[in-house]
Amino acid sequence: MSDKKATLGLEGKEAIDLPIYSGTLGPDVVDVGALTAQGLFTYDPGFVSTASCESKITFIDGGKGILLHAGYPIDQLAEKSDFLEVCWLLWNGELPAEEEKEAFVQRVTKHTMVHDQMNNFFQGFRRDAHPMAIMCGVVGALSAFYHDSLDITNEKARDISAVRLIAKMPTLAAMAYKYSIGEPFVYPRNELGYAENFLHMMFSTPCEDYKVSPTLAKAMDTIFLLHADHEQNASTSTVRLAGSTGSNPFGCISAGITALWGPSHGGANEAVLDMLAEIGDVSRIDEFVAKAKDKNDPFRLMGFGHRVYKNFDPRAKVMKEKADEVLGELGLTNDPLLAIAKRLEQIALEDEYFIEKKLYPNVDFYSGIILKAMGIPTSMFTVIFAVGRTPGWIAHWNEMISNPYKIGRPRQLYTGPTQRDFPSSEDQG
Numbered sequence: 001m002s003d004k005k006a007t008l009g010l011e012g013k014e015a016i017d018l019p020i021y022s023g024t025l026g027p028d029v030v031d032v033g034a035l036t037a038q039g040l041f042t043y044d045p046g047f048v049s050t051a052s053c054e055s056k057i058t059f060i061d062g063g064k065g066i067l068l069h070a071g072y073p074i075d076q077l078a079e080k081s082d083f084l085e086v087c088w089l090l091w092n093g094e095l096p097a098e099e100e101k102e103a104f105v106q107r108v109t110k111h112t113m114v115h116d117q118m119n120n121f122f123q124g125f126r127r128d129a130h131p132m133a134i135m136c137g138v139v140g141a142l143s144a145f146y147h148d149s150l151d152i153t154n155e156k157a158r159d160i161s162a163v164r165l166i167a168k169m170p171t172l173a174a175m176a177y178k179y180s181i182g183e184p185f186v187y188p189r190n191e192l193g194y195a196e197n198f199l200h201m202m203f204s205t206p207c208e209d210y211k212v213s214p215t216l217a218k219a220m221d222t223i224f225l226l227h228a229d230h231e232q233n234a235s236t237s238t239v240r241l242a243g244s245t246g247s248n249p250f251g252c253i254s255a256g257i258t259a260l261w262g263p264s265h266g267g268a269n270e271a272v273l274d275m276l277a278e279i280g281d282v283s284r285i286d287e288f289v290a291k292a293k294d295k296n297d298p299f300r301l302m303g304f305g306h307r308v309y310k311n312f313d314p315r316a317k318v319m320k321e322k323a324d325e326v327l328g329e330l331g332l333t334n335d336p337l338l339a340i341a342k343r344l345e346q347i348a349l350e351d352e353y354f355i356e357k358k359l360y361p362n363v364d365f366y367s368g369i370i371l372k373a374m375g376i377p378t379s380m381f382t383v384i385f386a387v388g389r390t391p392g393w394i395a396h397w398n399e400m401i402s403n404p405y406k407i408g409r410p411r412q413l414y415t416g417p418t419q420r421d422f423p424s425s426e427d428q429g
Helices: 032-037 074-080 084-091 098-110 117-125 131-144 154-179 192-203 213-224 234-243 251-261 268-279 282-293 313-332 335-350 352-357 365-376 378-401
Strands: 005-007 016-021 058-061 068-069
Touching: 005 365, 016 117, 068 074, 068 251, 068 313, 074 213, 074 313, 074 335, 084 098, 084 117, 084 154, 084 192, 084 335, 098 154, 117 154, 117 313, 131 154, 131 234, 131 251, 131 365, 154 192, 154 251, 154 313, 154 378, 213 313, 213 365, 213 378, 234 251, 234 378, 251 282, 251 378, 268 282, 268 335, 335 352, 335 365, 365 378
Parallel strands: none
Antiparallel strands: 005 016, 058 068
């Protein structure tokens, strides 16, 4: 128990002592549970000042630009690790030994296939359906195929569900893309790495194989890695809330995908490309920068600044390096949208307005550039984000299920009518 406390004085009532808890990093938290017995709730729209859980997975200090997974800085992980190793880290709290990693990679590889009947699910969607709409449906539908792993109280069942999800997400994502362009599905290849396999399923066809560039495969792996977890964001909180009801893991991850779909969350990198298309030409950049600076103009520059990171996004530097490598290999010096992006990046890093407002290029800006350069359509950007975020969602879901937890039940400040009687027929007449 905490030996620190905060005392809340209430007019006309006895003061209430509220325990204060300290984590290993970050601000202290005040336990306000005792307020309910006094007929009081806290009011915190967006839960921006509320710690909804205790977690050992990820720590963020937005003011200092720090992102740690189980204590490891994100830039070190991006440089020295890979996506599947970070999956293990998020799930287990420690990096794997060499033999553990090898066995884990093999397990994931052996589960990348999806049940053949899943093909029928895709046939029910229109060809022009947004891939995220498809992902919401087919990921949730996995629960109809794996009844053997739906017992959330069984640790082994949770483990196999986690492996199945991380393994099958790239396959389902590539299937969603192939379905949207009318091409046949491409099966996963066990000799390929995780990101390499995803790009192969995206771009190869039965009539022509596709050799994946190591540079592009590494860039895609880095995109997955940098998005693997981000603490209690909207989609992760959604997964935890859905999981608190006892729902199965496939349904919980589907709920997370739905939350991620929003343009204020996972759709941000898609919005970057939409913005670049709206600008249209380098010659119009000054016009749109002026619009962005005008408080009365609704236009916003997407991909700059971050709600959590107040000085810089630690993932953006890593992503910028990958963007430079990808653009260099592909030789895309004449692409008009990428030219706009590079000029906007220069302005954001040099213009006093952007510097003062801390509107630096963020991870969404650079990931959007990379995905565009790879030839991936904007409708797939958020799907790729979902593939990368899946291990974080699973880690938080499993952390909650593995410990005592309560069903999520936020309160409200009611401002509607007070109690009133239903009008009689005479009153209505």
